[in-house]
Amino acid sequence: MSAALLQAMTATWPAAQTRRVGPWILREGEGGGNRVSAATAEAPVSTDDLRDAERGMRDLGQTPLFMVRAGEDTLDALLDAAGYAVRDPVVVYETDVSALAERDLPRLSAFTHWPPLAIVDEIWRDGGIAGPRRAVIDRAPAPKIAVLARADNRPAGALFAATHGRIAMVHAVETLPALRRRGAGRHMMIAAARWARDRGASVLALAVTRENAPAVALYESLGMRVATSYHYRVGA
Incomplete structure (x- = not known):
């Protein structure tokens, strides 16, 4: 796998x-x-x-x-x-789509849509996903989706997801610093899982650096498990 x-x-x-x-x-x-x-x-x-x-x-x-x-x-x-x-x-974390999709998702907490709303692009840009990195999202093949999270009645986070076969991959997860620990990350992941389930995916997965402790804690709290790993080697 x-x-x-x-x-x-x-x-x-x-x-x-x-x-x-x-x-x-x-x-x-x-x-x-x-x-x-x-x-x-x-x-x-x-x-x-x-x-x-x-x-x-x-x-x-x-x-x-x-x-x-x-x-x-x-x-x-x-x-x-x-x-x-x-x-x-x-x-690389993975989880069963149906298990995550069945978790509670508060009303108006996360919205799936395509193409990305301007506020989603703003959140990505603030997180460093702009220019060449944003172009990766544009060239990714469909089906694909953007998710916008809201917290305290404000836009709070954004992510990108796309499917390949029966695997849905999540990328570009960003939460605004002022609105962290309000459930935005959890709600976006559940919304992405529901979208993936409706498109026939059975696995939801994503990659995260080991040192990103808050993200690792979130994914493990959602029942995601480590499936594999990798690292880069860079020259001078």
């Missing part, structure tokens, strides 16, 4: 372009962040293969960056020996 989750993640948060170079998939992120810029190994790699990937990423105007998935210990050791530093250890 972990491979399917990572496939859904890349399908619903897509790079601008991808190309195969030997055992690698190289991604052109156009400034959209690690997830859409990191190369992944699809077969065993050698030091020579690493040099090919480095050249390919530099030709794209990108600093060499690799995603190392759970179990890729040989790749991790190769990159470590080549001087690549660990960046942003990430965990």
